Amino acid sequence: MKQTTHWRARTEQWLSDEGFDRETADEAFSLVFTAVSALEPSADFVRRTVQATLRTQERRRRVTRSMAIAAGMSLTVLAAGVWAYGLSAVGTPGALFSALATVAASSTVSLLIAAATSVEWWASVTGASSGIAAAFATPQNVGALLLLEVAAGAALYALHRLLRADVGFRDPGPLCL
Amino acid sequence: MPTSDAELARQALAGSQDAYTALVGRYAAAAINVAARLVSDRALAEELAQEAFIRAFARLDTYDPERRFAPWFFQVLHHVVVDHLRRRRVDTTSLDALVAAGYAGPADDHLKSSPEAETERRALEAALAQALARLRVEFREAVVLKYQHNLSVEDIAGVLGVPEGTVKTYLHRARKQLAESLAAAGWGPPA
Numbered sequence: 001m002k003q004t005t006h007w008r009a010r011t012e013q014w015l016s017d018e019g020f021d022r023e024t025a026d027e028a029f030s031l032v033f034t035a036v037s038a039l040e041p042s043a044d045f046v047r048r049t050v051q052a053t054l055r056t057q058e059r060r061r062r063v064t065r066s067m068a069i070a071a072g073m074s075l076t077v078l079a080a081g082v083w084a085y086g087l088s089a090v091g092t093p094g095a096l097f098s099a100l101a102t103v104a105a106s107s108t109v110s111l112l113i114a115a116a117t118s119v120e121w122w123a124s125v126t127g128a129s130s131g132i133a134a135a136f137a138t139p140q141n142v143g144a145l146l147l148l149e150v151a152a153g154a155a156l157y158a159l160h161r162l163l164r165a166d167v168g169f170r171d172p173g174p175l176c177l
Numbered sequence: 178m179p180t181s182d183a184e185l186a187r188q189a190l191a192g193s194q195d196a197y198t199a200l201v202g203r204y205a206a207a208a209i210n211v212a213a214r215l216v217s218d219r220a221l222a223e224e225l226a227q228e229a230f231i232r233a234f235a236r237l238d239t240y241d242p243e244r245r246f247a248p249w250f251f252q253v254l255h256h257v258v259v260d261h262l263r264r265r266r267v268d269t270t271s272l273d274a275l276v277a278a279g280y281a282g283p284a285d286d287h288l289k290s291s292p293e294a295e296t297e298r299r300a301l302e303a304a305l306a307q308a309l310a311r312l313r314v315e316f317r318e319a320v321v322l323k324y325q326h327n328l329s330v331e332d333i334a335g336v337l338g339v340p341e342g343t344v345k346t347y348l349h350r351a352r353k354q355l356a357e358s359l360a361a362a363g364w365g366p367p368a
Contacts, residue, residue: 005291005293005294005297006294006297007294007297007298007301008297008301008364011301011359011364012364012365012366014356015356015359015360015364015365015366016366018352018353018356022349025352026348026352029324029352029355030324032301032305033305033320033324033325035298035301035302035305036302036305036306036325037302038206038210038325039206039209039210039213039219039222040206041205041206041209041223041226042223045205045209045223045226045227046198046201046202046205047198048227049201049205049226049227049230049231050194050197050198050201052227052231053197053201053230053231053234054194056231056235057234057235060235
């Protein structure tokens with residue numbers, strides 16, 4: 001006769017309860033599931049994770065700082081270019097200020113609309129780019145796309161051959177009379 | 178009295194490395210266990226758990242200290258694992274290697290005393306692991322979160338991003354499939 005241990009008894013109890021009452025079965029299964037022991041993290045997992053987090057944070061900070069510096073430099077160069085061009089066209093700094101103020105006041109609405117449109121376009125382009133990047137992110141996807149291309153090419157070629165064959169053997173019949 | 182998760186998160190956000198280390202230490206095993214059940218690879222599970230901690234830290238300012246930390250963190254982990262599964266087809270059929278790899282021992286210490294009971298527990302654990310591996314990923318995740326990490330149905334719904342009713346259905350169907358697998362493996366009551 002088979003000896004019944006706690007684990008077998010628990011499991012048998014759960015399996016009997018499963019068909020009858022959800023709550024009782026749920027409690028019985030909770031007891032059975034305690035048989036599943038937990039994996040322990042490797043010895044230096046916490047240290048490695050904290051180090052990796054700090055490195056990632058530092059990298060992110062560096063990238064943000066570099067982008068801010070690049071943006072600042074671009075703006076400075078742009079402003080200097082506009083200033084130099086304006087000075088050469090208008091003559092004195094006072095006149096240039098006054099001309100810039102007039103242009104800014106008269107074209108604020110157009111500038112805002114242009115900025116909003118640019119933001120929308122930028123978002124669309126970013127979305128499309130990330131979609132394309134995601135599609136090409138894995139070799140399986142690239143393989144699937146290539147396969148699709150080959151299948152489509154083969155289908156077109158077959159269609160072309162069929163049409164040619166059809167034209168070649170068509171009986172002109174009474175239409176040519 | 179141990180510091181609460183919310184307090185550790187607040188301190189970590191304020192720049193305390195010790196608080197962040199404590200938080201990682203507190204959730205390391207849970208994160209690895211959940212990930213391991215989903216990808217069936219211990220090394221990969223550690224990588225994904227690490228990625229989840231990094232992502233959680235970067236988004237720590239979105240955590241609401243009025244709510245429990247565990248469901249919020251498991252949600253981050255869920256997204257990391259799902260992203261990974263979308264990128265790669267992962268072998269989810271065999272957990273035998275996991276069963277053999279570095280377990281700390283049974284949760285129920287009083288049952289460990291008898292060698293027969295321990296042998297039986299290991300056999301049951303192997304049968305459960307194989308049955309779990311055959312479940313759909315979302316069923317498996319719901320089962321592990323509920324029965325191994327004691328999350329409520331409401332919390333699991335938050336983690337998986339589905340209604341509570343759906344989680345109940347997942348759990349019910351998962352238990353039913355597990356019961357069928359275990360009965361087929363000879364764990365059913367004698368006829």
